[in-house]
Amino acid sequence: MPKEYRTIQEVAGPLMLVRGVQGVTFDELGEIELANGETRRCRVLEIDGSNALVQLFESSAGINLSNSKVRFLGRSMELGVSEDMLGRVFDGLGRPIDNGPDILPEARLDINGLPMNPTARNYPQEFIQTGISAIDGLNTLVRGQKLPIFSASGLPHAQLAAQIARQAQVQGTKEPFAVVFAAIGITFEEANFFIESFRETGAIDRAVLFMNLANDPAIERIATPRMALTAAEYLAFTKDMHVLVILTDITNYADALREVSAARKEVPGRRGYPGYMYTDLASIYERAGRQKGKAGSITLIPILTMPEDDITHPIPDLTGYITEGQIILSRELHRAGISPPIDVLPSLSRLKDKGIGEGKTREDHASTMNQLFAAYARGKEAKELMIILGEAALTEIDKLYAKFADEFEQKYVSQGFDVNRTIEETLELGWDLLRILPRSELKRIDDELLDKYFDKKEA
16 A cells, blocks of 8 residues: 655646655656545656655645645556557546546556667668659658658648648558647647547558647646557557557647646756756657567657647757658748648658558659659749749740649649649659659659650640
């Protein structure tokens, strides 16, 4: 029976100081019993001699210093895991909120997980088809990769996240594929949108959803992504599934981290965020990957809204250091009615060359990708010149490139949030657009590929 303490010294915001404790360890879970018998959960943040600083998971309202009792449970926060989690919706602390029964766990796992030994990692190299041309064709997602989406307030990242979660699949394999979706600090309307979107399309059958709402305590936000990754590790490395983890919105997570840091009176770092935010984000992102000797994998797509559209803000800045590229959403494309508004030129998937080519996608993928990038970049320049100097100042070839840039945005990037394109459809669409240009301009593609694909007339 855990020992009870009636030595609560003070409560400040989400923090509480308990004196005279023995044998209590960092990150240990505790329960606070109020005078009326209600219990609330907490965890140990800091031990100083016999004093324990604990963090409350629920509100501190109603905690009476003299009548309330604290017991420490001798374990850190755990998630009960089982394959029955698929198709279920949980809150940010892993409790079912879909009116279904409690999960009968096969195991109880520490949500902090264990860091993956770098020498035990396998290199990401299998292509994941998201059905979205701007990602599959140009910034390819590879199994085991960490590829964040940098968005901004008011852009449709929620629709894009739901679309990827519904459509993603590993090509050419019958191995089981699951999606773990964690929503962090979102509104009720957004949560409802995600749940309904998954249910309508039947994608919920292979998904596990964790929903932390904006009115839930900030401290719960810190646990939510770890809950999701614990479920993903179980499905990937115990049940041999390919798991795609989508976390949205990492900015809300970082703000919760800052709130708790401020309550602890820690010295703030850049923009008031704690100095250890890089390490903290790394402890989440680095749980993705492939392990030697294990069939399963975890691929991670964290989504974050850049405060004030600023890509140099600490959250996107640190995320960019830890992950392998970024997909950037553009406000300008969104205003132009392009959906999803993916800005392909500054976007980057650092592992894309590992997941494309013969036997993975198609032998023309790398060449057409480079040519499309180059042609779009030149077309954008031509359009800018047209704005400054007028159309008369452009050469005939510049006008073709400007036309290419418009068509590329309208047909290739813009596909709506319900269209699921195969990689073959994406590659053929790329060739259709390249036919706007004369063959002599396609200097990044070998002649044999041009003979095979470019000269192929539409049937």
